[in-house]
Amino acid sequence: MFNLKKLKFLQFLISQKPLKGQQSDKGQGDKRHGLTANLKRNITILKDNLGTSGDIVYHEFTMGTEGRPDASLIYVDGLVNKTVINEFIINPLMLESRSVSEKCGIFPNYNIDVIKNTLISVGGIEKVSTFEELTDSCLSGDTVLLINGLTEGLVISTRGWQTRGVTEPDTEAVVRGPREGFTETLRTNTALIRRRIKSTNLTIETFTIGQQTKTDVAVVYIKGIVNPGLVKEIKKRLKSINTDAILESGYIEQYIEDAPFSPFSTIGNSERPDSVAAKILEGRAAIIVDGTPMVLTVPLLFIESFQSAEDYYSRPYYVSIVRILRFVSFFISIFGPGVYVALVSFHQELIPTPLLITFAAARAGTPFPAVVEAIIMGIAFEILREAGIRLPRPVGTAISIVGALVIGEAVVSAGLISASMVIVVALTAIASFVVPPQADVGGIARVSMVFLGGTLGAFGLMIGFLGGLIHLCTLRSFGTPYMSPLAPLKPLDWKDVVIRFPLWTMITRPSSMGWNNPQRQEIAMMPAPPQDGEESGPAQK
Amino acid sequence: MEHRRKLFITLVLAITLLGSSCWDRRELDDLAIATAVGIDQAEDPNKLLMTVEIILPQNVSTPGGGGGQGPASLNIQSQGTTPFEAAKRLTFESDKRIYFAHNPVLIFSEEMAKKGILPAFDFFIRDPEPRRTAWMLVAEGKAQDLINVQTILDPITGLYIEQLIESTGAASQIATLMVQGFLERLMSPTTAPYCSIIRIKGKENNKSMELSGTAIFKKDKMVGKFDYKEGRGLLWVLGEVESGIITVPCEKEGNIGLEIIRADAKITPAIIDNTLKVIINITEEGNLGEQECPIDLTAPEAWQSLERKQAEAIRQEVLAAVKKAQELNADVFGFGEAFHRKYKALWKEQLKNNWDEFFPDLEVEVLVEAKLRRTGTTTKPAVPE
Structure with a gap:
């Protein structure tokens, strides 16, 4: 183009x-x-x-x-x-x-x-x-x-410098699961992975990239599980990088990604050795960059954003509910304000009468059209969020107080913004944090949806939704369709999409990864108490 | 070349998709939400008077928000030769556009109903905004007086009436119909439409309203009225009885109340000895709801006799409705359609155009199969022996 x-x-x-x-x-x-x-x-x-x-x-x-x-x-x-x-x-x-x-x-x-x-x-x-x-x-x-x-x-070899210890990562926190996170030192990071996978097949190939920084970059994969073509492609792309500095894995990501013009990232990153190990074991490859705890994994599927390391450590029932919740939250975070604006300014007939009366009561006397309200509140929220991240910690509390008071209370009591809009924006904001890997996309898509919903109504939302869907379906991450296993449909891989099936049913590795070595475990693994006549554990009388 | 083609396709898509989209943006605060529409005959016989109740959102009390002073709704009126004209003229009085999509009730005055509602009815079918799920109502007296009543239970009259209609199932003595259902019956060559009747109750400062019966139409003109008993008779035949109490007398003195749990009906048209006959099969199940007499009804004989009494009571209700309908010559039960379905050739040749002559003399047989299921939380009567 x-x-x-x-x-x-x-x-x-x-x-x-x-x-x-x-x-x-x-x-x-x-x-x-x-x-x-x-x-x-x-x-x-x-x-x-x-x-x-x-x-x-x-x-x-x-x-x-x-x-x-x-x-x-x-x-x-x-x-x-x-x-x-x-x-x-x-x-x-x-x-x-x-x-x-x-x-x-x-x-x-x-x-x-x-x-x-x-x-x-x-x-x-x-x-x-x-x-x-x-x-x-x-x-x-x-x-x-x-x-x-x-x-x-x-x-x-006398390398030995001051490093940060292996601490619990701030991102991807879990309740149940290991507390270790990657550090800034490449060797520590490879060690963290090797400690989890004590296999002779675990391969760590090191490159040096960056004319000035001469940053060590390691590609980690398991021989026999990974698709050899994938490793070849990664190496090819890494070798084609000719720049002066690689300071973070984000640099690598932006030089080797498949869709640089898409808001969706086609390369995953994680700070958790256990989740990177799990991804390697499914047939992916990891790229570790010296100087950052963020480890890249390729290929990335869209649904990976909705999976968390803890999903596999907890029993599957509640996890599946949480999965659905994440999908719902993702939709809310993108369509929340857009749908509200479309309903309030185009499709009042779609709102149940008592709710419409409540909305109308909330909107009575506010000076701006709903779409302008949504944009103002969206900007206010982004400002608060950015300020909260950048400000020094002690000042951060001031931000939250000012934010909560001004945005939450004062704008409504002053009659500038309707209360219902504040609720919608707040709900959307919270929902956008449920799926952190797609939070960036959420921000961009949310604004587009407010515009589409505010100018074209539900029709605009449908255009936006379908456009996004078509775009997602065209994406590829190192040869793997981004929406797989949803599109192309791979029913065998659905054991880990919306519902997380029990571990003993996950017999095959994801076929989306190329399936160099499909079988992960034995077929008949369902745990059951011993039947009559079988040898049982403790003697029972 | 490739480049241009891509650009061209993008442009065509953008124009065709976006150009055809929703252009009629209207902010919520620019709308006056109508919650009741009443149609009266104006003083000028060629004009009608439209009364619309609109919500004043700032006065609607919201939990926590308090809500403002003053009434929650406002009634505005205008005159016009047609409802659409009157609706457009409402803006002379209102600074906001009247929004009909949420209107729950459409009320015609009795005068209008007897004159024929068809001219005023079309707007509510044709215009995309008013919904066909609005309830049809006939007001005893004037519709505007009814809408002007300040109801205490719900500050918005229209929503109050909607609630009244939606809870009729508890007694099942008043037949209700939405605009859509009314339209379907109106367009049938034989089946007569009906709708609920509402009237003002009480005087001066203590006014309220109540549903007082079922209005029976012949084509688009109201011809008569079913009272509560006949109303339930109609609902039995239509199979729309949800709940209610059937009262039957005890052997000596006092009454027994039987609660209806479920009911169903089947209409079977037949031609026996060259006469038209309709057989109505009603199956019903009930519970013993209350009893005033000190008899142990859990004894099998007493129980069976009670079931028979129950069946007879239902039969009487149905027969009363049929009799009244035949007097009015209005086929509210849909017997004509039943014959149409079963005897197509005969229908076309003879019945269709002469149904008004056949219907009053139609022989109707009512067969009721009534069952009693439970006695409630006690088996003995709460009466000293």
């Missing part, structure tokens, strides 16, 4: 000006070069590459006693675990090497393998020979060891 000419012009602009990242990297030639045997020269090149930032430490020392080679440790202060460096790198190299070397004769015939294999007692050491690898790992929190006379350096 984009004008092609404009796109070409953009490309022309880009070709004239290289991306900032590439421009600022000085000494590109040096970076690609391998290490030299001269430590001094290596350090100079490194300093040129890394710059002279205060947090980069160049620690020069001599290994062993006199006459032994000079060495240098380079690391970023704050990203490394100092204890590890002191105890297990510097200590062995400077002190213990003396006794070792005399007995074993490491020096002067030292080489990189001997040092790597016998001296440094840290897990995770790699040999590197280019400056590029060196700087990258240094900036990720590893420590680089360079030794005079060797053309290879060692990258020692």
Whole structure:
């Protein structure tokens, strides 16, 4: 739909000006070069590459006693675990090497393998020979060891920085279920998933994206369950990202989503390891981005917004009622004010007489038409909501008091807005929080529905509803129809849509996910007390 | 090219879909909701007088809101040669548009009803706004006087009348009909329409209203009236008796009240020995509701005799209604339609055009099968032995 000419012009602009990242990297030639045997020269090149930032430490020392080679440790202060460096790198190299070397004769015939294999007692050491690898790992929190006379350096894993602990996520709270949430550290997050799925098939593939940020991105899936085509497609899309910064998983989402012009998100996100694990087990793939607790899951289905982790931990009966409630709330949050406006300004005959009289009594004397009232109240609510999120906590209470008094009470008693409209807007506001993943869409759709309902009546609402439905049916998320299993109809997957069937009936994984490995469990799993003649538990007399 | 076609299709869709939509937006506060419509004969014989009760929402008391001072509704009037003209002229008096969609009752004065309501009736069928679910009523006296009565039970007269009609099922002695039902009967060649009659009760400052019977129409003209007994007779035949009390005398003195639980009826037309005959089968079930005499009615013989008495009482009610209808020559029971369904050829050849001659002499046989089910929470009479 984009004008092609404009796109070409953009490309022309880009070709004239290289991306900032590439421009600022000085000494590109040096970076690609391998290490030299001269430590001094290596350090100079490194300093040129890394710059002279205060947090980069160049620690020069001599290994062993006199006459032994000079060495240098380079690391970023704050990203490394100092204890590890002191105890297990510097200590062995400077002190213990003396006794070792005399007995074993490491020096002067030292080489990189001997040092790597016998001296440094840290897990995770790699040999590197280019400056590029060196700087990258240094900036990720590893420590680089360079030794005079060797053309290879060692990258020692010493990552250890201040992190937030694993805490209960603020979003997706549950009453019954684990309290763990993802953190900002990629490794912790992958560990949280692996702790739940102790399978050899659990695969974690890591990429680095972002020229400046060099953010670690991991794709997590279960080999054998996931559709191989899905993984291929994810990798393809991730590799096509060429930008300077990935600061949050939202960046990734916006670069790889299927429908960038749709208000509906086609990529799911979750802060809960248990729900991400469950999604992986159904055949989805997760994308974990370093630096954010929000983990992406693909493909996303529309109905996933109405599912909560707790649905599967509680018994199915009440859960099914709550599911229906969520669907109803979603409809209310979109159509509430629109329907009210349409009824009050077009279709008064549809309202039962006593209710109409009540509405008329509430509306008597208010200055604005219903549609204007709805827009005013909608804007007021959005302002309150936004203010409530952005304001510092102590001020937040003031907002709620002012909001409740002004919006709830004063506008009605002053005769500016009818009481019934306040009720409708309040109900809609509450309903919109029942389905948090679709709250954004709810806001946009609600406004459109007020306009359609206020200008075209129920007819406009029908146009809006059908338009939305058609749009939803055209959406795809990584090859999966967004409305599946509703459209295309997949009856086998309906066990987890409106009614949550008991777990022992969920024999197959969702077919919408590609069905690489359909069967999830045995067929006859329904629990039942032992029949007569069968072996029973405690003896009964 | 592809681009243009898409644009074209989008434009066509937008114009055809949006252009045909609801253009008649009207705010709720610009509407005067009509809750009763009365049609009277105006002084000028060519004109009619329309009385409309409209709600004053600001005066309607709402819980918590209090509600304003003054009456909850207002009556406005206008004259016109037709109801539509009169309705449009109502705006001379009202600053809001009169909104008929919620009108629950349509009241014609007795004078109008006897003259024929057809000219005034058409507007309420043809116009999309007034509903056919409004109740048809005939007022004894003038409709405007009736609407002007300040009812105490419900401050809005129209809603009060609606409630009166909707609770007639408790006694089942008054036949009620909505505009739709009235229209269906009006358009039938033989079946006569009917509707409830309402009148003012009490004097001067203590006025109230009551349903006083059933008006029987011949075509669009009111020809007579069924009293309570005949009214229930009509409802028995139509199978519309919901509840009520059948009173039968005891052996010696006092009465026994039997509550009707359910009833059904079947009309069977027949031609026996070249005469037309209608057999009405009524099945009824009742409970013993009250008794004044000290007899133990739970004894099987007493019980069976009571059932027989009950059946006879029902039969008398039906026969009274049939007799009255035949006197008025108004086929409110729909016997004609029954013959039409069963004897199509005969109907076309002879009956259809001469039904008015056949109906008064129609032989009617009433067969009642009445059962008694329960005695209530006590088996013994509450009378000293």
